[in-house]
Amino acid sequence: MSSLPSQLSARVETVAGIDPELRAATKPQFGHFQSNVALRLAKSEGVPPRQVATRIVAELDVDDLCEPPEIAGPGFINFRLKSSVLADFVTTQLADPAHGIVASATPQVVVLDYSSPNVAKQMHVGHLRSTIIGDCLDRVLSAAGHQVIPQNHVGDWGTQFGMLVEQIIETETDVAALTLASAEEVYQQANAHFKSDEDFATRARQRVVALQSGDVATRAIWRQLIDISLVGFNEAYGRLNVRLSDRDLAGESMYNDDLPNVVTDLEESGAAVMDDGALCVFVEGFNSPMIVRKRDGGFGYSATDLAAIRHRVRDLHADRLIYVVGSPQTFHFEQVFAVARKSGFLPDDVSAEHVAFGQILGADGKKFSTREGTAVTLSSLLDAAEEQASPPIAIAAIKYADLSTGLNKDYVFDIDRMVQTSGNTGPYLQDAHARMAQVLRRAEAEGLTTQTLVSVLDEPAEQTLALVLSGYGEVIAEVAMTLQPHKLCSYLYDLSGALATFYEQCPVLKAEGPVRDSRLALCLATKQVLASGLTLLGIEALERM
C-alpha cells in the first residue's frame, strides 16, 4: 500500500507539474501536510504565489483523500486528510503482517560489514557503535525486503599476532587456559615487550613470517587465540541481543590466500606500481598512495579490503556494500573505494558506502585507548548499566542512547546519561509499549474481543495518532536508504508522544460501542508499530515493565 503523502503528492504533481515537496505540517493548524509548490512556481509563472496556489487548488482533485485544501501565509497549500481515509489506512496497517512496511520494489543483495572486533582484545566501548548500528541496519534493510549478508570482519591477522604468539611461546603460557580478558593482558605485555626489547621485536617479526607461511605450531596458537576470542565476542553479542553469529564471520585472515591474486590483478591492469620499494596505487585526488604491499613484502590492510570487495562483489553478488566503521577511517574507505573502482573490482552498478560514526570519548573528552588501559570494556559498561535496570531495559537504554543521536558526531561516554529511563530514551518507548499491552490485557480480561477495525477518529488526539502510525512505512524506507537509525528513533518517540496525548485524552475501556472498539484497534495498531520499530532497533518490546 502506497503511503498517504505519496498518493497526495502524485495528485498535486499532475497539476503543478513539479514535485510539490510535501512535508509534514509544522503546526497543527496547518493541517497534516504542507506544500510550498506555489511559492516556487510564482517566479517562473510571473504570478503572485497565492494566485498560483489558488489555481492549483482549483484544479486539484483530492476530494477522496482530503478536506478542501487551504491556502495560508505567503502561499502555502495545507492539506488535511479525511479522518475516514486515515481510519481505513490504519485498519489496513493493522491487518498487515509488516505493519505498513513496504518491501522495496528493487530488492538488493546488501553486504553489511560491522562489529569487527580484534582477536585477543576485549570489545570496548568503541566497538559498541559499530555493533549496535550495524545490527540495526541489518534488521531495517532486511525488513525493507533486501537480502542482507552480514560480514564480521574480525581483526584476526596482521603483525600484532607475531609478537603475541612469540610472547606466548617465550613465557610458556598455556593458551588453552586463557580467556579473552587474560589474552588481552598477554597482548599488552607483548606490546610493552616489543617496544622495550629489540631482540624480542626481531623474533616477533620472524614469527609473523612463520604465521603467514603456515608454520604449524604458530598457526595452532593463533587458532586458539581466535577460538577463545570468539567465545568472548559471542557472549557480548548475546548480552546485546545482536544477531551476529559464527556464520557471519569473515575475518581478515580469510582473504590471506587471495592477496597475491589481487596483486596480480592490480599489476596486470597497470593500476599498481612499485614506489620506494612498496607496491602502491596512485589515484587522482588523493595526495598519498594506497599501499598494497609493504616494502618488507607484507600486505597492508588496504590489500585485505580490496580482496574483500572483490569477494563480496564477485562471489556474494552484492548490489550494495556497507561498512559500519568509525569516522577516522573515512579517508581510508574513500581511497579503497576509488582504487576498487579504478581496478575493476567494484563495478559502477554496485554502490559502496561508509557509514561513518563518531568516536566515543572519555569523560575528559579524549579518545579511549586500549593500550593505555583507559578504555572501558563493553562488558563493564553492560555490568554498570544492569546495576541500574534489568538487562532488557539496560540494553534498551544503551542502544537507544547510541542510535538516537546522529551518526557523525563524537560523543562523550556518560553512563548516567545512557541509562536514563525518562524522556527520549529506550525505556520510555518500552514503557509506552507495555502500557498498550496492559490496556489490551485488561480488555481481554473484560471479555472484549480483539478489534480489527479503526472506524472512528473524531478526537484530534485520535487523528494525530493515526496520522503518525500511517507514516511508519515511509520512515523505514528512509532509514533503509539513508542508513540513519536516529530517524527511526525520532519517529518512535513522536509516536509515543502522540500515544501519550491519546491515552490521556481518550478513555479506551471506559468508552462504549464503536468508539471503544475503534480505540482498542488503534491501541493494538500502535502496540504493533512500537514493537516492530523497537525490534528493528534491536530493542526488546516488553509486555510488562
Added chain:
RNA sequence: GCCCCCAUAGCUCAGGGGAUAGAGCAAAGGUUUCCUAAACCUUGUGUCGCAGGUUCGAAUCCUGCUGGGGGCGCCA
C-alpha cells in the same frame, strides 16, 4: 601544508531552502477514589560560532575566517 567532520537553549541533541527554530535533561509548580506515576500537564530559556554572498525567502546553499576534533605511503 593539504583533506574531512563538528559548532543551534544552562547541558545533551533534532531540524540541512519555506510560516513564529524544536525535543529531552536540568530548574519551578501541578496531576493518582480515574485503562501501570519508568507516566501526564504547566512555566521560562536562543547573536542557530563570526563576516560576506546567492535567493522572494538562509540555522539550512556558496566563499572566507575563528575555535574544537580527526585523517594524510609502509599499524590494522
